[in-house]
Amino acid sequence: MSKTIVIGAGIAGIMAARTLRDAGHVVTVLEARSRIGGRTHTNHDLSNPVDLGASWIHGSEGNLLTRIARRLNMRFAPTDFLNRSITAVRAYDENGTPLDQTKYAEGLQSGLGALYNYSGSILYERPKGATSFKDVYKYGLPKPKFRLRATQLGYKYQTLISTEYVSSTDWDKLDWSLNGSYIKLPGPDQLLYEDGFNTITDHLAEGLDIVRTATVEKVIQEADRIAVVTKNYTFYCDQVVIAVPLGVLKANKIQFEPPLPEEKQGAIARIGYGDYEKLVMEFDKFYWPKTAQRFNYLSKGEPSLFNAWLNIGHYTNRPVIVAYHAGRRARKINTWDDDTFITEAVAVMQKLFGDNGYGEIPRPKNYVRTDWQNDPYSLGSYSFNQVGQQAGDRETLAKNIDNKLYFAGEATHPHMYATVHGAYETGVKVGRKIIANSPEPEGSIRYTTLKHEHSARAAALLALCFPTMLPDGVYHQDDLEYIAETFPEGTIVALDGDKVVGLGIGVFVDLDFDNMPDTETEVTYPNQKTYHDPDGQYYYGADFCVHPNYRRRGIGSQIYIRRKAVVTANNRKGFAAAAVLPGYAEHKATMDAHTYVDKVIAGELFDSTLSMQLKNGFRVKKVIHDFYDYEKSDNWSALILWNNEGYVAA
Ligand SMILES: Cc1cc2nc3c(=O)[nH]c(=O)nc-3n(C[C@H](O)[C@H](O)[C@H](O)COP(=O)(O)OP(=O)(O)OC[C@H]3O[C@@H](n4cnc5c(N)ncnc54)[C@H](O)[C@@H]3O)c2cc1C
Numbered sequence: 149m150s151k152t153i154v155i156g157a158g159i160a161g162i163m164a165a166r167t168l169r170d171a172g173h174v175v176t177v178l179e180a181r182s183r184i185g186g187r188t189h190t191n192h193d194l195s196n197p198v199d200l201g202a203s204w205i206h207g208s209e210g211n212l213l214t215r216i217a218r219r220l221n222m223r224f225a226p227t228d229f230l231n232r233s234i235t236a237v238r239a240y241d242e243n244g245t246p247l248d249q250t251k252y253a254e255g256l257q258s259g260l261g262a263l264y265n266y267s268g269s270i271l272y273e274r275p276k277g278a279t280s281f282k283d284v285y286k287y288g289l290p291k292p293k294f295r296l297r298a299t300q301l302g303y304k305y306q307t308l309i310s311t312e313y314v315s316s317t318d319w320d321k322l323d324w325s326l327n328g329s330y331i332k333l334p335g336p337d338q339l340l341y342e343d344g345f346n347t348i349t350d351h352l353a354e355g356l357d358i359v360r361t362a363t364v365e366k367v368i369q370e371a372d373r374i375a376v377v378t379k380n381y382t383f384y385c386d387q388v389v390i391a392v393p394l395g396v397l398k399a400n401k402i403q404f405e406p407p408l409p410e411e412k413q414g415a416i417a418r419i420g421y422g423d424y425e426k427l428v429m430e431f432d433k434f435y436w437p438k439t440a441q442r443f444n445y446l447s448k449g450e451p452s453l454f455n456a457w458l459n460i461g462h463y464t465n466r467p468v469i470v471a472y473h474a475g476r477r478a479r480k481i482n483t484w485d486d487d488t489f490i491t492e493a494v495a496v497m498q499k500l501f502g503d504n505g506y507g508e509i510p511r512p513k514n515y516v517r518t519d520w521q522n523d524p525y526s527l528g529s530y531s532f533n534q535v536g537q538q539a540g541d542r543e544t545l546a547k548n549i550d551n552k553l554y555f556a557g558e559a560t561h562p563h564m565y566a567t568v569h570g571a572y573e574t575g576v577k578v579g580r581k582i583i584a585n586s587p588e589p590e591g592s593i594r595y596t597t598l599k600h601e602h603s604a605r606a607a608a609l610l611a612l613c614f615p616t617m618l619p620d621g622v623y624h625q626d627d628l629e630y631i632a633e634t635f636p637e638g639t640i641v642a643l644d645g646d647k648v649v650g651l652g653i654g655v656f657v658d659l660d661f662d663n664m665p666d667t668e669t670e671v672t673y674p675n676q677k678t679y680h681d682p683d684g685q686y687y688y689g690a691d692f693c694v695h696p697n698y699r700r701r702g703i704g705s706q707i708y709i710r711r712k713a714v715v716t717a718n719n720r721k722g723f724a725a726a727a728v729l730p731g732y733a734e735h736k737a738t739m740d741a742h743t744y745v746d747k748v749i750a751g752e753l754f755d756s757t758l759s760m761q762l763k764n765g766f767r768v769k770k771v772i773h774d775f776y777d778y779e780k781s782d783n784w785s786a787l788i789l790w791n792n793e794g795y796v797a798a
Pocket residue numbers: 155156157158159160161178179180181184185186187188200201202203204205206362363364365391392393396401402424425426520524525526528529530556557558559565566567568569571
C-alpha cells in the first residue's frame with residue numbers, strides 16, 4: 149500500500165488524510181504548530197470559547213459544515229449582516245452619533261444590489277478597463293441618489309468598507325472582474341458562538357496519525373520516493389499533499405526539489421492573499437446594547453479604523469465583543485502594541501456606547517488579539533482575487549505534479565476559496581484523486597454487519613461510489629456511526645481484510661405505497677437524525693455499492709441475500725427500495741419512463757439495475773419521479789418490493 153504524507157493539519161489537510169485513511173491508505177500528517185486546525189483556532193482564555201480565525205459557516209444551506217455542526221450538537225445562530233431585521237446592526241457616524249436603523253439598513257441592502265447589478269445587469273454600462281474594485285467604486289458602481297445620510301452611509305459601508313473587509317484586502321488590490329468566480333451557498337451565515345470551529349476540526353481529525361511541531365522545510369522528489377524534510381527528521385512517502393496556506397507558499401517557506409513548475413509559481417505569485425485580524429475583549433458587564441449583533445462605525449481617517457464589531461455577547465449572554473480589521477487596516481493596527489490598541493479600542497467604545505448612555509467604559513478585564521499576518525504558519529488571512537491574477541490561476545495552483553505532489557487548501561478552490569467549507573472540499577477532492585490513482589490489491593471477501601470501526605471506511609466507499617452526489621447527499625461517517633449504534637444488523641458490510649469493499653444500508657420503516665413521501669431522504673432521514681423505526685413493517689434498502697475494483701465478483705448478490713435474511717429473520721412484510729434506471733438514458737428520447745419500465749418487466753429491454761432486481765425476486769410497485777436524484781434517467785426510478793412470503797401477521 150502506498151504511503152502519503154500530508155503537510156498541514158488545517159481542515160484541508162485533515163480531510164485529505166481522513167479521506168485516505170478511511171479508504172485504508174497509510175497516511176501521516178505533519179503539522180508545524182503544536183495545535184491542529186490552522187486558520188480555525190478556538191481560543192479558551194475567556195469565559196467562553198472564541199474563534200480567532202474562522203467563526204461563521206458562510207451560506208449554511210447545503211453546506212456540509214452545517215450538517216456536521218448539527219450532528220455534533222453545536223450551538224450556532226445566524227448573523228444578519230444586512231440588517232434585514234432592522235435590529236441586528238447598529239451603525240454610528242464618524243462622531244459616534246447613532247444612525248437611523250431603518251434608513252441605514254436600506255443603504256446596506258441597496259449597496260449589495262449595486263454590487264450585483266454592476267456584475268450582472270445588461271442595462272448598466274461598465275467603465276472600460278475597470279479591473280480593481282477602486283476603479284469600479286469610483287467610476288462604475290451604480291449609485292442611487294440617497295437623500296438621507298444614514299442611507300448613504302449604509303450604502304458606503306456595504307459597498308466600499310464591507311467589500312474590503314470580506315476580501316481581507318484593499319480596494320486597489322482587489323480584482324473585481326474575477327469576482328464572479330466566487331459562489332456563495334444560500335442561507336444565512338451561521339456563527340458557531342458557543343463551541344468554536346475546533347470542535348469540528350478535532351472531530352474530523354480523530355484517529356489520524358498527526359505529528360505536531362513538525363515544520364516541513366523541503367520536499368525532494370527522489371527517483372522512487374519523496375523525501376519530506378523537517379528540522380529533526382526526514383519522512384519518506386510515495387505522494388505528498390501540500391495543504392499549507394498560500395502565504396507560506398508565497399514566502400517560499402518550503403523548498404521544492406526540483407522547483408515547482410513555472411506556471412504554478414506564477415499562480416502562487418498572482419493569487420492574492422490578505423490580512424484580517426481580531427481583537428476580542430471581555431468586560432465585567434455589558435457596556436453596549438446586548439440586543440444588537442453587530443456595530444458599524446463609519447469612522448474617518450486613512451485608513452478608517454474600528455469599522456466592524458461583532459457582539460458575541462448577543463449570542464452568549466456574556467460581555468464579550470470583537471473588533472475586526474482587514475487589509476491595510478489590519479496591517480495598521482498590527483503596528484500597535486497591546487496598550488495602544490486597547491486604549492484606541494476603548495476610546496471608540498466610549499464614543500459609540502459610553503457617550504450614548506453607557507457611562508464610562510473601563511479597560512477590558514481580559515483580551516486576546518490575533519496576528520495572522522506575522523504568524524509564520526499563516527503569514528496572512530486568506531486568498532482573494534488580486535489585480536494581475538489570471539482566471540485559471542486557482543486551478544493551476546490545485547493541479548497535481550506527476551501524481552506525486554498534490555495541492556489542497558482554501559486558495560486552490562475555484563469557487564469557495566477563503567472559506568472553511570471550501571478548504572474542506574479541496575482536501576476531500578485530493579484524497580479521492582490519490583485513491584483513484586492507486587491500484588487496489590485483491591483478497592478474499594468476508595461479510596458482516598455494520599460496526600463502529602467500519603463507519604469511516606464505509607463512508608469513504610460511498611463517497612467513491614457516488615462521486616457526483618453533493619457532499620450532504622450521501623451518508624457520512626457520523627451517519628454510519630449512528631446506524632451502527634441503532635440498527636447495525638440492517639447494514640451489510642463486505643470486507644477484504646479491514647477494507648470495506650461493499651455495503652448495503654437498510655432500516656425498518658412503515659411504508660404506504662399509495663402515499664409515499666416525496667423523496668427517499670424523507671423515508672430514511674426524516675428528522676436529520678432518526679433513520680430507523682424498530683417497529684417499521686418494511687426493510688427499506690438505502691444506499692448500496694460495491695467498490696469499482698471488486699465488481700463482477702458476486703459481492704452485490706451476497707449482500708442482497710443477507711439483506712433479505714434481515715427481513716425474514718425479523719418477520720417483516722418485505723424489502724422495498726428505489727431502483728434507478730440507468731438504461732432509460734438511452735431511451736428517454738423515444739419513450740416515457742412508464743413505457744420503458746413496462747418493456748423491462750416484459751423482458752423486451754434490459755436495464756442493468758432493474759432487470760437484475762427483477763431476477764432477484766423484486767416486483768415494481770410504481771414508477772416514480774424525483775424520489776431519488778439520478779440525473780442519467782432524469783430522476784426517474786422504480787419503487788420495487790420483494791415480498792416476504794413467510795411473513796406472519798402479529
Ligand atoms: C481571521 C480569519 C477569519 C476567517 N473567517 C472565516 C469565516 O468566518 N468563515 C469561513 O468559512 N472562513 C473564514 N476564514 C478562512 C478560513 O479560516 C480558511 O479558509 C480555512 O480555515 C483554511 O483552511 P486550510 O486547511 O486551507 O488552511 P489552514 O487552516 O491554514 O491549514 C494549513 C496548516 O498548515 C500548517 N503549516 C504551515 N506551514 C507548514 C509547514 N511548513 N510544515 C507543516 N505544516 C505547516 C499550518 O500550521 C496549518 O495548520 C477566516 C480566516 C481568518 C484568518
